[in-house]
Amino acid sequence: DTAVSQTPKYLVTQMGNDKSIKCEQNLGHDTMYWYKQDSKKFLKIMFSYNNKELIINETVPNRFSPKSPDKAHLNLHINSLELGDSAVYFCASSQDGRAEAFFGQGTRLTVV
Amino acid sequence: GDSVTQMEGPVTLSEEAFLTINCTYTATGYPSLFWYVQYPGEGLQLLLKATKADDKGSNKGFEATYRKETTSFHLEKGSVQVSDSAVYFCALNFGGFKTIFGAGTRLFVKA
Numbered sequence: 372d373t374a375v376s377q378t379p380k381y382l383v384t385q386m387g388n389d390k391s392i393k394c395e396q397n398l399g400h401d402t403m404y405w406y407k408q409d410s411k412k413f414l415k416i417m418f419s420y421n422n423k424e425l426i427i428n429e430t431v432p433n434r435f436s437p438k439s440p441d442k443a444h445l446n447l448h449i450n451s452l453e454l455g456d457s458a459v460y461f462c463a464s465s466q467d468g469r470a471e472a473f474f475g476q477g478t479r480l481t482v483v
Numbered sequence: 484g485d486s487v488t489q490m491e492g493p494v495t496l497s498e499e500a501f502l503t504i505n506c507t508y509t510a511t512g513y514p515s516l517f518w519y520v521q522y523p524g525e526g527l528q529l530l531l532k533a534t535k536a537d538d539k540g541s542n543k544g545f546e547a548t549y550r551k552e553t554t555s556f557h558l559e560k561g562s563v564q565v566s567d568s569a570v571y572f573c574a575l576n577f578g579g580f581k582t583i584f585g586a587g588t589r590l591f592v593k594a
Contacts (some may be wrong), residue, residue: 375526402580404580411586412521412570412586412587412589413584413586413587414527414572414584414587415524415581415584417582419580420578425556427580427581428579429581461526461527462536463526463527467578468576468580469516469576469577469578470515470576471515471529471532472528472529473529474526474528475526476524476525476526477525477526
């Protein structure tokens with residue numbers, strides 16, 4: 372049973388399109404995150420949610436809109452995709468705001 | 484601001500060599516410290532952690548000690564294997580729903 376699962380694993384799309392990435396965790400955690408990893412492997416937090424409430428929005432363009440329908444799910448919708456959005460996006464969860472994070476396998480987004 | 488600095492890679496070692504990956508942090512206060520590992524094509528996995536000064540985290544032969552006086556959390560392993568080839572990330576967390584990661588260090592282990 373995968374603890375943190377995200378879909379799709381790969382996403383290739385054209386500039387200007389809108390796409391969504393879904394994430395689910397079955398660990399019973401209260402906190403979920405979206406991270407972006409660039410081509411040099413640098414990892415930066417985008418959003419964190421606790422009990423479905425947005426806690427951190429790390430100066431991400433408002434083309435990116437997270438949505439948490441319940442504590443087990445955190446989806447990411449991206450409007451008007453740009454070339455610079457190409458990256459690997461990781462969903463993660465943790466028991467609370469200080470505990471270690473459990474990561475999904477990542478979604479490799481390529482914008483052409 | 485809070486930050487993590489780790490040694491640049493890639494680090495290339497022969498099997499059974501000793502590994503050290505340096506990590507230092509800048510922070511006001513007392514964060515929890517972590518090492519994560521990322522194998523090719525996968526997400527990050529927690530390797531070990533330490534939550535207070537002088538704690539030693541250990542797992543799978545890897546160790547790191549939380550040194551408040553030198554603000555460091557260096558990763559060590561006595562004898563690396565080819566299967567240890569991966570990217571290693573040092574990270575800190577203050578409990579503010581945000582983990583700050585270092586830039587990652589790629590390790591190659593040759594047979």
